[in-house]
Amino acid sequence: MAHKYLIIKAFEKAFVELEQQGIKKPSKQKRAELLSDYVKEVSDFHLGEKTYRNYYNDAVKKLEEVDDIQINSEVVAGLCAYLNYKSYQEFLKETPLQIKKSKFQLLKPHQKYSWVLALILLCVTFFIVAYWTHPEQRWMIWNEDHYEEVNFDPKIYKAGMLEIYHEENLNNFKKLKVNCDTRFFSAEGDVMVWYGKSKEGALECFTAPGLHPKTGKTLKKITHYMIDKYICSSDLDDLK
Structure with missing residues (x-):
């Protein structure tokens, strides 16, 4: 059994994918x-994200032990698919018995302290440089289906509606009205639409990856499954 290796590899892939979506140092919760x-x-x-975090934490603790952890069989199959394996048996064949330790959680205590100190120094340096080179912070706000640049407003900031200016999001991040005729993939098969749910549970689609502007949850790549089941279907009430 190698469930502990499976969950660790899945969390590591999730870390990379979330970073590619613009999320810096994704937390275990986001990955879960x-x-x-x-x-x-x-x-x-369905299992909640807390269960996935517990799986991961148990796997990290037992990585150098003989004992394995036990993961629900449906979750095992889903994680194998996420890692592009056709089956758990294929995962076992292609995964060495001794894999490298996770670069995210398995640092020794003295390595952790050194890493944290280096990170603090890097952050301090970054903010000093940012302050002297960009003394005036720019802001933007979500307006129905797009971002707009605005001046700083303490009331709006306190309400959590202001976001730090991001040129790429301002120019390229839009909410889409989609139907069966929408072009979801490029000619090469690359995803062109990402989706998430509104606070009310309605499906919403966007032109770029990132976080949902209202809920803060990570958007997901559109799939043929989602298109067939929810977008090309006349009944969207299942999402609520």
């Missing part, structure tokens, strides 16, 4: 949410 949503989508089996 991504995996929970993925397994639910491909298998209709």
Whole structure:
């Protein structure tokens, strides 16, 4: 059994994917949410993100032990699919018995302290340089289906509606009205639409990856499954 290796590799892939979506140093919670949503989508089996975090924490503790952890069979199948394995048996064949330790959680105590100190110094340096080179912070706000640049307003900031200016999001991040005729993939097969749910549970689609502007949850790549089941279907009430 190698369930502990499976969950660690899945969390590491989730870390990379979330970074590619613009999320810096994704937390275990964010990674667990991504995996929970993925397994639910491909298998209709749902476990909360807390369970995935518990799986991961147990795997980290037992990585150098003989004992393995036990993961639900539906979750095992979903994680294998997420890692592009056709089956758990294929995962076992292609995964060495001794894998490298996770670069995210398995540092020794003195390595952790050194890493934290280096990170603090880097952050301090970054903010000093940012202050002297960009003394005036720019802001933007979400307006129905796009971002707009605005001046700083203490009331809006306190309400959590202001975001730090991001040129790429300002120019390229839009909410889409989609139907069966929408072009979801490029000619090469690359995803062109990302989706998430509103606070009310409605499906919403966007032109770029990132966080949902209202809920803050990570958007997911559109799939043929989602298109067939929710977008090309006349009944969207299942999402609520």
